[in-house]
Amino acid sequence: MRVLVLGASGLVGAAVATAARDRGHTVSAWGGATPDALPPGCDRAVDLGSGEGLEALVAGEAPDALVNAAAVSHPAGVEADPEGSWRLNVDLPGQLADGARRWGIPLVQFSSDMVFPGGGQDFSPSDPPAPLHPYGEQKRAAEQRVAELHPGGSLVLRITLVNGNSPRGRRSVHEKLLAAIAAGERPRLFRDEIRQPCAAGRVGEVVARLLETGAASGIYHWGGAETISRYELGRRILARFGLSLDRVEPAELPPGRPGRLVLGDGGLGLRLGLGASTVEEQLAVLRQPPRLWEGGEAR
Ligand SMILES: NC(=O)c1ccc[n+]([C@@H]2O[C@H](COP(=O)([O-])OP(=O)(O)OC[C@H]3O[C@@H](n4cnc5c(N)ncnc54)[C@H](OP(=O)(O)O)[C@@H]3O)[C@@H](O)[C@H]2O)c1
Numbered sequence: 001m002r003v004l005v006l007g008a009s010g011l012v013g014a015a016v017a018t019a020a021r022d023r024g025h026t027v028s029a030w031g032g033a034t035p036d037a038l039p040p041g042c043d044r045a046v047d048l049g050s051g052e053g054l055e056a057l058v059a060g061e062a063p064d065a066l067v068n069a070a071a072v073s074h075p076a077g078v079e080a081d082p083e084g085s086w087r088l089n090v091d092l093p094g095q096l097a098d099g100a101r102r103w104g105i106p107l108v109q110f111s112s113d114m115v116f117p118g119g120g121q122d123f124s125p126s127d128p129p130a131p132l133h134p135y136g137e138q139k140r141a142a143e144q145r146v147a148e149l150h151p152g153g154s155l156v157l158r159i160t161l162v163n164g165n166s167p168r169g170r171r172s173v174h175e176k177l178l179a180a181i182a183a184g185e186r187p188r189l190f191r192d193e194i195r196q197p198c199a200a201g202r203v204g205e206v207v208a209r210l211l212e213t214g215a216a217s218g219i220y221h222w223g224g225a226e227t228i229s230r231y232e233l234g235r236r237i238l239a240r241f242g243l244s245l246d247r248v249e250p251a252e253l254p255p256g257r258p259g260r261l262v263l264g265d266g267g268l269g270l271r272l273g274l275g276a277s278t279v280e281e282q283l284a285v286l287r288q289p290p291r292l293w294e295g296g297e298a299r
Pocket residue numbers: 006007008009010011012013030031032033034046047048049068069070071072073088110111112113159160161162163166171
C-alpha cells in the first residue's frame with residue numbers, strides 16, 4: 001500500500017511512518033515547513049498553513065491511503081492562535097477528507113481524548129463528545145467535518161497522552177519535561193489529572209493495521225494499559241532518567257480541564273491483535289533528547 005503521512009516530523013506522524021514502513025508499505029512522509037532541518041524519515045517539507053496547491057501535491061503522490069497527523073497538537077497553541085489552529089485542526093482535515101472521498105481512498109484523522117469532559121467512567125467510541133476546552137472543540141469539529149465529507153472512508157482515531165521519542169526531541173511528554181528542567185524550571189504537575197498514556201510506536205501499528213484490515217469508517221479509540229496522574233508520570237520519568245524526584249512540584253488542576261480521562265477501546269486491540277502497553281514499557285524506550293544538558297533550552 002502507498003501511504004501518505006502528513007505531520008511526519010511530529011511525534012505521532014513519525015511513529016505511523018515508521019510502523020507502516022516496517023510492515024512493508026511504501027510511505028511518503030511529509031513534515032512541516034519550519035526553518036529547522038527536516039528530520040530523518042521525512043521526504044519533504046510542506047506548509048499546510050494554507051490549503052493552496054495541496055490537492056495537486058497529494059494527488060501527485062497517488063496514495064492508497066492518507067494519514068493526517070499534522071496539527072496544532074497542544075491546548076496552549078490553540079488558545080494562542082485560535083484562527084491559525086482552526087485552519088490546521090479543522091479545515092485541513094476537511095480538505096483532506098473531501099479529496100480522499102473523490103480519490104476513493106481512506107483517510108485516518110487523529111483526534112483526542114480531550115473531546116470528552118472527563119469523569120468516573122471510561123468513554124467509549126459511541127459516547128457523545130462534550131469538550132471543556134477550545135482544543136477539544138477543534139478536535140470535535142474535525143471529527144464531524146471528516147465524517148460529513150467522507151462518510152464511506154474516514155477513520156477517526158482518538159488517542160490518549162502519547163509517550164515516545166519525537167524526531168526533533170521536543171514534542172513528547174518526557175522531552176518537554178526534561179527541557180523545562182534543563183532550563184531551570186520546576187514544572188508544576190497535577191495530581192488530579194489522571195491520564196492513560198499510550199506508546200507512540202503502538203499508535204503507529206494501530207494505524208497500519210486499521211488500513212491493512214480495511215477497517216470501516218468510524219471512530220476508534222486507543223489508549224494505554226494503565227491510568228496514572230500527570231504528577232506521578234512526571235516522577236516516573238525523572239526516575240527513568242536518574243533525576244531527583246523533587247524536580248517537579250505537585251499541583252491541583254485549575255477549573256476547566258478534565259480530571260480523569262480514560263478511553264475504552266471498544267475491542268479494537270482484540271480485533272487488531274494488539275495489546276496496550278504499560279507505563280513501564282513506554283518509559284523503557286524513551287531516549288534523552290539531544291543537546292539538552294549542554295545548551296540549556298532544548299531545540
Ligand atoms: N501527542 C499526544 O499526546 C496526543 C494526544 C492525543 C491526540 N493527539 C493528536 O495526534 C495528532 C498528532 O499529534 P503529535 O503529538 O504528533 O503532534 P506534534 O508532535 O506537535 O506534530 C505535529 C505535526 O504537525 C506539523 N505541522 C504543524 N503545523 C504545520 C503547518 N502549518 N504545516 C505543515 N505541518 C505542520 C508539525 O510540523 P513541524 O514539525 O514542522 O512543526 C508536525 O509534523 C494530532 O492530531 C493531535 O491532536 C496527540
